[in-house]
Amino acid sequence: MHKLNVRQICFWLAAVLPVSRLIVYPATLSFRAGNDLLWPALWNLIAEGTVLLLLLLLARRTRRTFFGLLRERAGEAAARMTALLLALFFALAAVLPLLEQRGFVLQILYENVPSFLSFAPLFALLLFAGAQSLRALGRTMDIALPIFALCFMILLLLALPDADFSALLPVFGRGMGEQARTALFSLPWYTGAPCMLCFVGNFEYKEGCAKKVLLAYAIGAAATLSFLAVFYAVFADISFLQHNALAQISKYATALTPLGRIDLLFVIGLTLVLVISACVPVRLCVHCLGEAFGGPRALHAAIVSILLLGVTVLLNPAFREAQTFLSERMWPVFALFGYGLPLLAALFLREKKAHRSHGIEGKTPRKDLSAADRTRAPSPETGRTLRAEN
Amino acid sequence: MDTKQTDKQETFGADIRANLRMLKEALPAEDILVYEFAAGDGTACAAVYADGITDKELLGALVARPLAAAPAPKTREEVRRKLLFPEVKEADDLDAAGKEILAGNPALLVDGVRGALILGTKKVSLRAVAEPQTAIAIKGPREGFIEDIKTNMGLIRRRLKTPALRFIMLNVGKYSQTAVAIAYLDGVADKKAIRAIEARIRAADIDGVPDSSYIARFLARRPLSLFKQAGTTEKPDILCAKMLEGRIAVLADGSPIALTLPYMLTEDFQSAQDYFVSPYRATVSRILRLFAVCVSVFLPALYVAAQLFRLRLIPFGLLIIVSGGIRSIPLSPGLEMFFLLAVLEILVEASVRMPKYVALALSVIGALVLGDTAVKAGLVSSPAIIIVAIAGISAYTVPDLTGTLSLVRILYVVVAGSIGPYGIVLLTALLIWYLVSAESYGVPLLAPFAPLIRHDLADSLYKADLAALDRRPRALRGKNRTRLKLRRDAAAGREDEQPSGEGPDGQAADAAGEEKDA
Numbered sequence: 001m002h003k004l005n006v007r008q009i010c011f012w013l014a015a016v017l018p019v020s021r022l023i024v025y026p027a028t029l030s031f032r033a034g035n036d037l038l039w040p041a042l043w044n045l046i047a048e049g050t051v052l053l054l055l056l057l058l059a060r061r062t063r064r065t066f067f068g069l070l071r072e073r074a075g076e077a078a079a080r081m082t083a084l085l086l087a088l089f090f091a092l093a094a095v096l097p098l099l100e101q102r103g104f105v106l107q108i109l110y111e112n113v114p115s116f117l118s119f120a121p122l123f124a125l126l127l128f129a130g131a132q133s134l135r136a137l138g139r140t141m142d143i144a145l146p147i148f149a150l151c152f153m154i155l156l157l158l159a160l161p162d163a164d165f166s167a168l169l170p171v172f173g174r175g176m177g178e179q180a181r182t183a184l185f186s187l188p189w190y191t192g193a194p195c196m197l198c199f200v201g202n203f204e205y206k207e208g209c210a211k212k213v214l215l216a217y218a219i220g221a222a223a224t225l226s227f228l229a230v231f232y233a234v235f236a237d238i239s240f241l242q243h244n245a246l247a248q249i250s251k252y253a254t255a256l257t258p259l260g261r262i263d264l265l266f267v268i269g270l271t272l273v274l275v276i277s278a279c280v281p282v283r284l285c286v287h288c289l290g291e292a293f294g295g296p297r298a299l300h301a302a303i304v305s306i307l308l309l310g311v312t313v314l315l316n317p318a319f320r321e322a323q324t325f326l327s328e329r330m331w332p333v334f335a336l337f338g339y340g341l342p343l344l345a346a347l348f349l350r351e352k353k354a355h356r357s358h359g360i361e362g363k364t365p366r367k368d369l370s371a372a373d374r375t376r377a378p379s380p381e382t383g384r385t386l387r388a389e390n
Numbered sequence: 391m392d393t394k395q396t397d398k399q400e401t402f403g404a405d406i407r408a409n410l411r412m413l414k415e416a417l418p419a420e421d422i423l424v425y426e427f428a429a430g431d432g433t434a435c436a437a438v439y440a441d442g443i444t445d446k447e448l449l450g451a452l453v454a455r456p457l458a459a460a461p462a463p464k465t466r467e468e469v470r471r472k473l474l475f476p477e478v479k480e481a482d483d484l485d486a487a488g489k490e491i492l493a494g495n496p497a498l499l500v501d502g503v504r505g506a507l508i509l510g511t512k513k514v515s516l517r518a519v520a521e522p523q524t525a526i527a528i529k530g531p532r533e534g535f536i537e538d539i540k541t542n543m544g545l546i547r548r549r550l551k552t553p554a555l556r557f558i559m560l561n562v563g564k565y566s567q568t569a570v571a572i573a574y575l576d577g578v579a580d581k582k583a584i585r586a587i588e589a590r591i592r593a594a595d596i597d598g599v600p601d602s603s604y605i606a607r608f609l610a611r612r613p614l615s616l617f618k619q620a621g622t623t624e625k626p627d628i629l630c631a632k633m634l635e636g637r638i639a640v641l642a643d644g645s646p647i648a649l650t651l652p653y654m655l656t657e658d659f660q661s662a663q664d665y666f667v668s669p670y671r672a673t674v675s676r677i678l679r680l681f682a683v684c685v686s687v688f689l690p691a692l693y694v695a696a697q698l699f700r701l702r703l704i705p706f707g708l709l710i711i712v713s714g715g716i717r718s719i720p721l722s723p724g725l726e727m728f729f730l731l732a733v734l735e736i737l738v739e740a741s742v743r744m745p746k747y748v749a750l751a752l753s754v755i756g757a758l759v760l761g762d763t764a765v766k767a768g769l770v771s772s773p774a775i776i777i778v779a780i781a782g783i784s785a786y787t788v789p790d791l792t793g794t795l796s797l798v799r800i801l802y803v804v805v806a807g808s809i810g811p812y813g814i815v816l817l818t819a820l821l822i823w824y825l826v827s828a829e830s831y832g833v834p835l836l837a838p839f840a841p842l843i844r845h846d847l848a849d850s851l852y853k854a855d856l857a858a859l860d861r862r863p864r865a866l867r868g869k870n871r872t873r874l875k876l877r878r879d880a881a882a883g884r885e886d887e888q889p890s891g892e893g894p895d896g897q898a899a900d901a902a903g904e905e906k907d908a
Contacts, residue, residue, distance in 0.1 A: 007842060109811040110699045118809050121816050128820060132827050139826035142840040260705030268815060275819045 004203040008138035009196075010216030013052075015148035016141060016277045017192050018220040018227075019270060022246045023100045024323065025189050026231045031240035032182040035167060036174045037228055040183035044190050045221040051193040051339050052217055054346035056210040058200055061351045065201030067291045069349040080292045082341075086194060087288035089337040091304060093191040094281040096326050098122075098312050099319050101274055108247040108267065116316055122275065123309040129279035130286040130301030134202055137283050144273045151269035152223060156230055158250035158263055163233035185327040187334035191281065192217075193342040198284045200345075246270055282308070400484040406434050406501035413438050413497070416488050427454050429500070433462030437509070438487075439496035445513035449496060453509060457500075466503055473498075477510025489567065514538060519545065522624035522646065524789065529666040531627040539569050539643035545626040546573060550633065554578070560591055562605065562642075566598030569643040570605060579638050580652075580867045583831040587638055587651060602642040602649050609640070609651060612828060617794055619830060621650035621657050628662050636868035652833035652866060655825070656850045658790040659683075664853050672853035680851060682784035686795050689784075690727050691802035691814050693777050697723040699810035715771035724807020726770055730778040731800055733760055738782070738796075837865035 021041075029037035062069060070079035102119050110118070129137075172179075231245050234252070242248040250263040282304055289300040315322040402409045410424060421441040429435055435457055437449055452475045463469045470478055479495075481487040482505045487497040494512030519541065521527070522534035535542045543557060558572040570591060574584055587609060594608040602622075610619035621637070623629050624646050629639050632650045640649040650657075659679050664672035696703040697716065704712060719726060737756045744752060764770045785795045798821075805813035828835040838846030846863045848854035860874040 005841060105812045109815075111702070112699065114699070114810065118812055121809060121813065125816055125820050125823070129823050132823060136823060136827040139834065139836065139840040140822055142842045143822050143826065143836075260708070261702040264700065264703050268811060271812070271815045272818055272822075275815060276822070279819075279823075 003134035004138040004199055006203055006206065006209050006212060008141040009199060009203060010212055011141040011145040012195075012280070013192065013213065014216040014220045014223070015145040016273060016280065018224045019148060019152075019246075019273045020097050020100075020277045021189050021224050022227055022270075023104050023274070024243050024245075025186065026228050026245040027240050027243045028323070028327070029182060029186060029228065030232060030235075032185065033174055033179055035169065035232060035236075036172060036179060037182075037232055037239075038168070038225055039172070040179050040186060041225060041228055043179070043183045044186060045224065047339060048190050048192050049214065049217050049221065051342045051346070052196055053210065053214060055193065055196045055200060055342055056205075056213055058346045058350055059203070059205045060210065062349075063201060064351075066197050066345055066349070068201060069345075069351075073349060083288045083291035084293075086198070086337065086341070087285045087292060089194065089333070090191075090281040090285035090288060091307060092326075092330070092333070093188070093194075093337075094278065094285065094308055095311055095315070096188050096323065097274075097278050097281070098308060099315055099322055101278060102312060102316070103319055104244045104246070104274075105271065108244050108264075109271070116313065119312075120309065122278070123305045123312075125275065126279060126282045126308065127298075127301050127305040130282045130304055131298040132283070134283070134287065137280065140276050140279070144276050147269050148273045151266040151273075152227075154266050155246070155250045155263060155270070156227065158253035159230050159234055162252045163230050164236065165229065165233045167233050167236035168229060184331050184335070187331045187338055188326050190338050191334070193339060194337050195280060195284055197342045197345055198287055246274075401482050402484070402487070402499070402505045404502050404504045406436060406499050409499050409506070410436055410438070412484055413487065413491075416484050417491060422491065425449065425454070425496075427458060429457050429462035430459055431461035434501040435462070436499045437496045438491055438499070439511075440491055440494055443494035443512060443514055444496050445511040448511045448513075449509065453498060453511075462500060462502065464502065466505055466507060469498070469500055469503060469507055473507075473509075475509055475511075479508040479510075481506045481508050489561075492567065493569075516541065525623070525625050525628070525662070527625075527662055530662050531625070533626055534624045535626060535629075535641075535646040535648060537644050537646055539571055539641050542626070542641050542646075542648070543571060543573070546630060546633075546639070549626060549630040550575070555633075558584075558588055560588070562591060562594050563596055563598040566600070568599040570599070571639075571641045573633065573639040573641060575633050575636075577870050578634070578636050578862070578868050580636065580832070583652060583867075584638055586831055587640065591640070599642055600644060602640065602645040602647050605640055605642055606649050609649065611830065615828070616797055617655070617825070617828070617835070618658075618790070619653060621653045622647050622790065623650060624648070625662060631662075631665070632657075634862075634873060636862050636866035652831040653835070654830070654833060654837050654865065655835050656838065658788050659851070660849070660853075669853045669855045673851075676851055676853060679787045682787040683791065683795065686781045686784035687799050687802060688814065690731065690777055690781050690799060691806035692811075693774070694723045694727050694803055695806040695811045695814060698807065703811075712771075712773050715773050718768045719771050720768070721770070722807070723774075724803060726774050727778070727803050728800070728807070730770055730774055731781075731796075731803060734778055734782045735796060832867060833865050838863070 026037070029041060033040050064072070067079050067083055070082055101122070102116075105119060106114055227245075227249070231242070231249055232239050234249055235242050239245075247264070247267045250266075251261070253263060282301070285304050286297055286300040289304070290297060293300075400412055402412070414422075414424070417438070423439060423441050425437045425439065425446075427435050427437075435454075437453060439446075439449065453473055456472050456474055457463075457469075460472065463472055466480060479490070481490060481497060487506045487508065490508040491497055494514065495508050495510055497506040497508055499506050516538050517536055519533050519536055521532040525534070533545060535545065547555060552575070554576045556574055556576050560570045560572070561567045562570045572584065572587055572591070590609055591605060594605070596604065596608075599605060606620045606622075607613055612619065620640075621632065623632070629648050629650065633639055637650045637652065640651065659676050661675070664675060667675075692703065697712070716723070716726075721729065737752070737760075741749060741752060761775055765772050765775065781799060785792045785799075788795070802814060802817060805817045809816070825836050826834070826840045834841055837843055838850050843864050845861060846865055848858050849863070856874070857876055860876070861871045862868050862873050864871070
């Protein structure tokens with residue numbers, strides 16, 4: 001039985017993935033690239049989109065999961081080792097969004113200076129979410145999309161009257177070298193491909209699936225770029241100081257005077273999506289730990305949550321240093337796992353066409369599937385019912 | 391009656407004295423009486439019955455009189471023929487006869503005839519079928535279920551005149567032996583769900599079942615959940631509509647509330663009236679209900695969070711009024727709101743249980759003393775009272791959820807008062823995660839929103855026109871999905887159309903529809 005639906009993956013790409021790029025990322029981009037902030041983002045979006053496309057081609061030719069394919073080609077030990085490394089990567093990838101969220105929440109949602117305890121319950125939620133099934137993760141995407149679409153559009157509309165898009169000119173003022181460096185340093189915000197790698201084999205690939213997923217990704221990318229454009233158009237030269245862009249962008253809307261900061265309600269809505277997006281790497285980290293060691297999901301979720309809580313407490317007073325370290329020092333790690341590993345998987349784990357056609361017709365002998373995948377392989381005749389189940 | 395005693399598999403012989411002795415030993419209760427009489431030739435006959443729930447008049451007129459007028463019959467078949475009675479069953483052993491006697495159906499014994507005959511003369515005093523107090527309709531049918539399961543089954547049968555309507559009869563309760571019926575439409579309801587429900591009810595080991603809510607507890611996958619696990623209704627028209635969608639009903643004797651399964655949260659936002667008014671009006675009503683639920687849950691918490699942590703959420707003009715109102719309040723905003731919500735719950739609880747004559751006095755006390763005077767005394771602020779009142783009233787737009795909503799509202803206030811706005815966000819995320827992972831007999835609780843089932847949205851938050859509701863909800867997994875076929879000539883408004891009758895043609899068309907689905 002498939003755990004995810006293609007629609008849910010589309011919603012994740014269109015709504016949940018972009019929202020994590022709307023907090024500190026815009027200010028970081030403006031700090032490095034100034035009014036050219038759109039270009040490094042575009043390069044990264046194109047690169048990530050290309051890797052996603054290759055992963056979709058991989059998913060098209062197989063019914064196995066990434067770890068199932070690895071088990072078959074490289075053996076159990078290699079699969080377990082890769083799962084462990086990916087788990088560590090997801091834990092690392094979860095750190096920056098959590099720190100960003102901490103700063104965002106404590107500065108935007110509170111007028112006083114609350115203690116870290118106000119933020120700590122998030123880790124209880126991460127524990128709960130981590131222990132849930134992948135199907136539940138998919139279903140949260142169904143909820144997240146309408147919230148994101150409504151809140152994001154309203155915030156953007158509220159910000160538009162204050163936007164002066166001439167601030168984005170001249171184009172390529174900073175030169176290609178600076179743009180390339182900015183693109184590399186912003187890799188921690190591009191972790192969609194390894195997530196997709198874990199989704200391979202957990203959803204049913206159907207004809208036209210790649211188009212839908214890429215379209216959803218393009219919509220998400222357009223949302224990110226339009227937000228960046230409006231953000232810079234509103235704040236121009238002082239945009240690098242606006243670290244919580246999501247909440248800052250619409251605060252000058254004139255409609256708010258008689259209504260109070262009504263935009264904060266939509267910011268709270270987007271914070272909800274942000275919380276859901278923080279659960280994704282944690283849940284996938286638990287998934288990878290399960291592939292590496294087996295055992296109960298709740299135990300892995302508890303370990304990951306406690307680990308992340310510890311790291312967040314440790315880095316609590318040093319967000320700037322942590323961000324600099326992750327983006328300027330650790331970018332090769334993010335490049336390796338964000339683009340390198342999915343790329344290698346897409347190129348070397350592809351199944352042959354003959355195998356694929358058998359798979360589609362449902363004639364693949366079940367004994368060919370690995371033990372882990374045997375339970376996941378759908379019966380072709382029930383494909384329609386399964387869609388409704390997810 | 392002691393259950394252990396009825397479990398004996400003792401069989402009746404031909405000697406009436408021995409049989410009566412057996413029955414007396416098995417049923418020693420004082421209300422189990424023996425009516426002894428003689429047949430025309432002097433042969434001893436006896437009817438053993440439970441006093442108060444057996445129609446004695448019927449017993450005398452249709453059983454004793456014909457037997458007394460003629461020589462005694464020699465076999466059970468002959469006795470059957472002698473009786474002018476339509477509902478007669480045979481019982482060979484003590485256990486079967488004992489159960490029937492306790493259910494109100496007397497056992498007839500004739501000397502020289504082996505075994506007993508069970509006569510269906512059960513008589514229970516019933517209230518009339520009336521409109522239920524909890525589901526009053528402005529438009530639409532006004533009948534409601536009563537406490538008698540047979541009457542309730544009849545009310546369903548009257549609306550679904552099809553052999554596909556099936557009942558699985560079970561007895562639940564070690565001592566109460568309450569009749570429980572699982573009702574479903576064969577070919578429409580999901581068979582797996584029917585089997586699962588039957589197995590769970592059969593596995594229920596409980597002393598007694600005073601109400602269907604006891605059964606609901608056994609049917610729940612997450613018995614400790616804050617959220618409902620089964621739909622409930624007191625109206626046969628709603629129950630039949632749900633069964634036509636593919637749901638399964640569970641009726642319990644002694645309870646006017648029927649359970650419906652599988653349950654989806656969106657059901658509670660639907661009202662019977664939505665189907666009798668225009669789809670636009672119904673859609674507006676449903677959106678209003680959702681908005682009211684959000685107001686009911688979030689408004690008190692947001693007010694507390696805004697006061698404690700984020701005052702800019704409140705417009706400046708209103709902020710001045712609020713700050714003027716709360717200046718002299720001794721309680722913190724969270725505590726003040728918690729206190730007011732507790733008062734609201736007490737008032738609701740008291741108004742449900744008090745005699746009608748006292749209700750007016752209580753509302754005066756509630757509104758004036760607790761409201762106005764508390765504000766004047768400086769114990770609570772006016773904005774807080776207004777917010778609690780709005781939240782309380784809003785919850786009643788979805789009556790089936792009021793219990794859950796009041797608990798969730800208090801949880802939100804506690805979280806908002808301690809953690810602030812982020813607490814509201816986190817609790818919402820937690821509830822989302824919890825609800826998306828919950829299922830009711832294979833059907834996701836949040837369907838058709840999570841997972842998104844596009845077709846089923848037509849009767850969820852918005853109500854599409856009847857013509858668009860041509861398929862049963864996909865989430866319910868029934869195999870027969872077609873429920874409406876609009877004839878083209880009818881759609882074109884031709885007057886010479888033939889009514890699309892039920893029966894063979896209709897069935898054939900339905901089968902064709904199913905084929906198309908496949």
